[in-house]
Amino acid sequence: KNEVEQSPQNLTAQEGEFITINCSYSVGISALHWLQQHPGGGIVSLFMLSSGKKKHGRLIATINIQEKHSSLHITASHPRDSAVYICAVRSSNYQLIWGAGTKLIIKP
Amino acid sequence: DGGITQSPKYLFRKEGQNVTLSCEQNLNHDAMYWYRQDPGQGLRLIYYSQIVNDFQKGDIAEGYSVSREKKESFPLTVTSAQKNPTAFYLCASSIRDRSSYNEQFFGPGTRLTVL
Numbered sequence: 001k002n003e004v005e006q007s008p009q010n011l012t013a014q015e016g017e018f019i020t021i022n023c024s025y026s027v028g029i030s031a032l033h034w035l036q037q038h039p040g041g042g043i044v045s046l047f048m049l050s051s052g053k054k055k056h057g058r059l060i061a062t063i064n065i066q067e068k069h070s071s072l073h074i075t076a077s078h079p080r081d082s083a084v085y086i087c088a089v090r091s092s093n094y095q096l097i098w099g100a101g102t103k104l105i106i107k108p
Numbered sequence: 109d110g111g112i113t114q115s116p117k118y119l120f121r122k123e124g125q126n127v128t129l130s131c132e133q134n135l136n137h138d139a140m141y142w143y144r145q146d147p148g149q150g151l152r153l154i155y156y157s158q159i160v161n162d163f164q165k166g167d168i169a170e171g172y173s174v175s176r177e178k179k180e181s182f183p184l185t186v187t188s189a190q191k192n193p194t195a196f197y198l199c200a201s202s203i204r205d206r207s208s209y210n211e212q213f214f215g216p217g218t219r220l221t222v223l
Contacts, residue, residue, distance in 0.1 A: 004150065041217035042215075043198065043200075048211060086150070088150075088151075096153070096212075097150075098150030098152075099150050100148055100150045
């Protein structure tokens, strides 16, 4: 079993829908990262969380440390949100452990 | 403006040849990393370097080599000993490695195909 599991693996939705991507982990962590990988391959950091909730524009990230679970939400989704969303956790010994990613397609 | 560059974007290689992937950053970051990405899998760490003239093996270092002679540069050589080199390679850098709040900045990647 992978230490970082994302679900779903693939998600297709219509423009305007509310999107939720989940990340569960099995190790003790000091921080959790959400990143976005564009179709061309470049990766950008969206959020870094150690507790609670963060919001940036239409993106919201939450984390529940007790349940070892994080969610990334996208409100009012748009085709330009189509990308691979990656969850990565920084373990207690500073190792970065990566999820396999969720491929999101938003149809107009 | 500051960032990380990788070249080339696409690279084709014949079996049995060594090939070197370039990674340069002008962010004044101490730490640099090389990752390999395969379809359906998370990024896997090949090598990382926390300071000039020092580097450590990651999870899948076999068949790869690196150097860190300058702070700005961290080239990766894919040797003929790497059994399955076709993949997407990503370089990243960060201010320092040993920090909970360390953000890594990524280059655009190099897609290597072995023919």
